[in-house]
Amino acid sequence: MSAASVPDDTHHALLPPGDTKLRAVIEDWLCALARERRMAANTVEAYARDLRQFLVHLAGRRGTPTLAMLNGLSVRDLRAFMASRRAEEISGRSLMRMLAGLRSFGRHLEREGHGTVSALSAVRSPKVPRRLPRPLPVTAAVALTEVDTRAGEEREPWILARDAAVLALLYGAGLRISEALGLKRIDAPEPGVDQLTVLGKGGKERMVPILPVVAEAVAAYLAACPIPLPPEGPLFVGARGGPLSPRIIQYTVARLRGALGLPDTATPHALRHSFATHLLARQGELRAIQELLGHASLSTTQLYTQIDAARLMSAYQAAHPRARLRAGAA
Numbered sequence: 001m002s003a004a005s006v007p008d009d010t011h012h013a014l015l016p017p018g019d020t021k022l023r024a025v026i027e028d029w030l031c032a033l034a035r036e037r038r039m040a041a042n043t044v045e046a047y048a049r050d051l052r053q054f055l056v057h058l059a060g061r062r063g064t065p066t067l068a069m070l071n072g073l074s075v076r077d078l079r080a081f082m083a084s085r086r087a088e089e090i091s092g093r094s095l096m097r098m099l100a101g102l103r104s105f106g107r108h109l110e111r112e113g114h115g116t117v118s119a120l121s122a123v124r125s126p127k128v129p130r131r132l133p134r135p136l137p138v139t140a141a142v143a144l145t146e147v148d149t150r151a152g153e154e155r156e157p158w159i160l161a162r163d164a165a166v167l168a169l170l171y172g173a174g175l176r177i178s179e180a181l182g183l184k185r186i187d188a189p190e191p192g193v194d195q196l197t198v199l200g201k202g203g204k205e206r207m208v209p210i211l212p213v214v215a216e217a218v219a220a221y222l223a224a225c226p227i228p229l230p231p232e233g234p235l236f237v238g239a240r241g242g243p244l245s246p247r248i249i250q251y252t253v254a255r256l257r258g259a260l261g262l263p264d265t266a267t268p269h270a271l272r273h274s275f276a277t278h279l280l281a282r283q284g285e286l287r288a289i290q291e292l293l294g295h296a297s298l299s300t301t302q303l304y305t306q307i308d309a310a311r312l313m314s315a316y317q318a319a320h321p322r323a324r325l326r327a328g329a330a
Contacts, residue, residue, distance in 0.1 A: 016052040017059040019066050026051065029108040038203040040178075047101035054102060057081045070106075071115035078102075078123045099123070134265040135277035141171050144256055144271065145217070153255075158224035159239065163252045165221040166236055166244070170268055172214035174275035176200070177246050177268045186231040188222060191215045 016026060030048055033039045039047075055065045058077070062069060082095055090098075099120075106117040136144070143149050145167045147160050169180040169189075179198050189196045189210040196210050222229070227241045236244040249268050257266045 016048075016055045017065055018055055019064055022065055022067055022070075025067065025109065025112065025114060026105070028112065029105055032108060033104070040201070046097060047104060050098040050101040051105055053085075054081055054098075057084060067109070067114050070109065070117050073117055073119040075119045075122045078119055082123075134270060135274040136262070136266055136270055138274075140260060140262055140266065141271060141274040143260055144253065144266070145171050147220075149256060149259070156239075158221065158226060161217075161221040161224045162236055162244070163249065165217040166249055167253070167268070167271060168214045168217040170271035171275055172211045172217075173198075173208045174272050175208070176272060177249055181234070181236055181244050181246060181249075183235040184231070185229040185233055185235045188218055188235050189215050190219050190222065 015023060018026070026048075030044060033044045033047065034041070058065050058069070058081070061077075061080070078099075082099075085095060085098065103120050106120040110116050135141075145164055147164045150160050150163075153160070166177075166180050169175045169183075170177060173189075173196065175198060179200055182199060183196075187196065191212065193215055194210055196208050198206055198208055200206055218235075221236075225237070227237055229235065229237065234243045238244050238248065246268075253266065253268050256262075257264070260266075
């Protein structure tokens with residue numbers, strides 16, 4: 001398969017070192033990630049970049065990489081590469097992603113009959129502590145979704161309504177920003193619609209309930225939008241009518257963050273975290289929240305129980321007489 005057959009947004013501009021056969025296999029792998037597994041373009045790009053960095057490292061030690069060379073890799077070869085990346089102060093999380101990309105390529109080699117890179121299964125992944133999501137207080141999350149919060153900005157009313165509708169979907173339905181901006185006009189959750197089918201990660205569909213306030217925000221945007229919206233076209237569009245870029249929403253939240261005095265952790269994705277955390281705080285059932293968020297694993301959703309436990313402990317230490325007495329004695 002030629003390099004031209006790989007989508008432009010997933011194909012790395014710099015060819016990796018290697019002989020012709022190895023490069024062809026790499027192109028097949030990138031196509032499989034992008035088209036068959038429907039992996040996000042940014043992830044495919046990161047995997048391609050990580051593989052290229054590994055092959056550059058390998059070429060510097062052993063000459064032009066080949067399939068036979070990869071099949072003969074030792075654990076020492078992989079550890080040497082990881083050590084070189086650590087010396088460049090690469091984070092453990094980036095190293096873990098790098099190893100995941102190399103293992104993905106190794107599995108592709110085996111599936112396609114190009115041999116087995118046994119060293120990839122023998123080397124251990126670096127231990128990385130899971131970062132807790134950082135939700136917003138309820139008042140701050142609500143303020144981010146309201147048009148009135150931006151009343152002083154010199155922006156067209158329909159753009160303010162558009163941004164408020166997107167943010168309402170992130171907080172009110174727990175959508176990822178890519179899921180909200182991937183909605184079509186025909187799927188718009190207008191008043192009277194109480195649920196929405198969302199295409200999430202890996203091309204997996206899920207149903208999410210739509211609150212009346214979210215439907216009203218979308219309806220306000222549709223009523224104000226001066227740009228024709230074909231049924232199969234994007235629901236949210238930019239000022240010139242093209243698909244709305246996530247960066248516009250990120251920039252909007254950054255402006256609101258400054259106006260509301262919120263920390264840098266107040267991002268569009270923090271609204272999704274807030275959706276889950278606030279549900280849990282109001283006795284939401286963990287399995288139900290997992291379904292609403294579209295998490296493949298319950299362990300991912302369980303991170304929110306740690307947030308709630310931390311919040312309860314903070315409240316205890318601030319309010320309980322014995323906790324205050326102990327703090328005073330210390």
